[in-house]
Amino acid sequence: MSAQPIRVLIVDDSAVIRGLISKALEQEPDIVISGTAMNGERALSWMGSHPVDVVILDVEMPVMDGLTALQKIQSDFPDVPVIMASGLTSQGAETTVKALSLGAVGCVAKPQTASAAESIRVLSLELVMMIKAVGARQKSTKQVVESTVPAKTVNPAPSPTSGQLFQKSIKFYKQPEVLVIGTSTGGPKALAELMPQIPVDFPIPILIVQHMPPGFTEILASHIQKDSGRVTVEAKPNEPLESHKTYVAPGGSHLLIGENNGQKVTLINQAPPEHFCRPSVNPLFRSAAEHYGSATLAVMLTGMGEDGIEGSHDIARAGGTIIAQDEASSVVWGMPAAVVMAGLADKVLPLSEIAAEIKSQCLVRA
Numbered sequence: 274m275s276a277q278p279i280r281v282l283i284v285d286d287s288a289v290i291r292g293l294i295s296k297a298l299e300q301e302p303d304i305v306i307s308g309t310a311m312n313g314e315r316a317l318s319w320m321g322s323h324p325v326d327v328v329i330l331d332v333e334m335p336v337m338d339g340l341t342a343l344q345k346i347q348s349d350f351p352d353v354p355v356i357m358a359s360g361l362t363s364q365g366a367e368t369t370v371k372a373l374s375l376g377a378v379g380c381v382a383k384p385q386t387a388s389a390a391e392s393i394r395v396l397s398l399e400l401v402m403m404i405k406a407v408g409a410r411q412k413s414t415k416q417v418v419e420s421t422v423p424a425k426t427v428n429p430a431p432s433p434t435s436g437q438l439f440q441k442s443i444k445f446y447k448q449p450e451v452l453v454i455g456t457s458t459g460g461p462k463a464l465a466e467l468m469p470q471i472p473v474d475f476p477i478p479i480l481i482v483q484h485m486p487p488g489f490t491e492i493l494a495s496h497i498q499k500d501s502g503r504v505t506v507e508a509k510p511n512e513p514l515e516s517h518k519t520y521v522a523p524g525g526s527h528l529l530i531g532e533n534n535g536q537k538v539t540l541i542n543q544a545p546p547e548h549f550c551r552p553s554v555n556p557l558f559r560s561a562a563e564h565y566g567s568a569t570l571a572v573m574l575t576g577m578g579e580d581g582i583e584g585s586h587d588i589a590r591a592g593g594t595i596i597a598q599d600e601a602s603s604v605v606w607g608m609p610a611a612v613v614m615a616g617l618a619d620k621v622l623p624l625s626e627i628a629a630e631i632k633s634q635c636l637v638r639a
Contacts, residue, residue, distance in 0.1 A: 279408035280307035280324055284316040284342065285331035285358060290383060294329060294358070297396035304404055313342025320350055327408045329400070330377070332359045332368045343372050354378040354407040354604070356400070370492045373461035374500075378407050378604050382486050398549075403458060406577040406605045449570035449594065449635050450477055451514070451530070451537075453561045455554030455584075457484040457576025459604025461493060463624055467574070468501040468519070470628030472637060475503065477570075478514040480528060480539075480561075482554045484576065487524035494521040512539045522552035529560040537564060548580035554608070558584025567592030570634055572627060573618075574598045576608035582615060589617045596630055597621050 281304055285291050291309045298304045307325045310316040314337040316328065328346060332339040343355055357380040359369040369380050381399045384392030456463060460483045471479070483493060491507040497519060498505035505519040508528050512520070514537040522528035523541060531540040540560070547553035558581055561569045571588050573581055575598055585595055597609040597618040602625070612618050622630055
């Protein structure tokens with residue numbers, strides 16, 4: 274048990290949902306319920322007089338809705354991460370994606386099962402890891418990674434400071450022909466910053482895996498298109514990969530790259546989750562390594578866990594290039610950290626510098 278549990282405020286206008294979330298979290302010794310509130314106004318009042326490390330915030334509430342409450346929390350309590358809880362409605366999904374692009378660290382779908390026990394089990398699986406990841410970061414000071422990166426050869430690897438170049442192996446440069454991006458917790462906001470910096474006429478296809486449930490990724494794609502001006506779609510089966518186009522993995526399905534009559538295409542499948550995720554970054558990265566080899570450019574953005582580490586090994590073995598987001602600019606330094614710690618990252622950069630590096634790799638003028 275940690276020295277001080279993570280204190281969570283639950284905000285939802287439904288007493289049933291507040292109760293289910295409370296019961297799901299009460300089973301965890303490292304988490305305590307700081308309080309509950311039925312709308313955003315009461316939540317802000319509570320936070321003014323009680324310590325809170327993480328907020329779970331309903332999207333649709335009376336008096337003060339979730340989006341307004343999120344913006345006020347970010348203004349008044351900027352160090353407190355917010356996780357959105359959303360019903361699986363089109364309006365709820367739209368608002369949730371907007372909240373995520375504004376800086377909410379993650380989202381969970383409200384339970385739809387008739388069984389209270391099953392609802393608690395589902396909430397526990399989805400919420401506990403996220404709360405522990407973002408809550409621990411909020412409570413701790415940002416750490417500088419020093420000599421923890423294992424060597425890939427007999428010589429020790431250099432410390433992964435921001436902007437540090439790592440030579441995975443001696444390789445000949447090959448112009449990238451595809452850009453693949455993996456992300457999870459904090460990803461929508463990172464994508465909202467990154468994608469507008471990519472030129473509309475960026476000359477290679479971009480494929481993105483963002484951990485999200487069904488019903489949310491189509492909206493995420495529309496937000497990316499609006500922000501970047503680049504044609505962006507939720508990927509469908511057997512779409513030819515086109516330059517100047519971005520493809521987002523559909524929630525609940527894996528996205529891969531395949532080939533049909535010599536044409537690279539998108540593949541969608543319902544294979545088992547990897548690292549508890551579907552979509553998972555692994556299938557996309559593995560298939561990119563298989564079909565593009567050393568012409569693969571991969572970016573691993575903020576996210577908890579280690580999804581994508583196996584696929585990153587494949588890209589590295591194929592001679593591709595991997596850029597990882599650094600710890601300081603990540604909401605949760607899990608997925609990019611796994612890549613860095615394995616010695617697979619060619620560069621470790623703050624989010625603000627990744628677009629420039631992508632354009633440099635692809636010989637695109639700013």
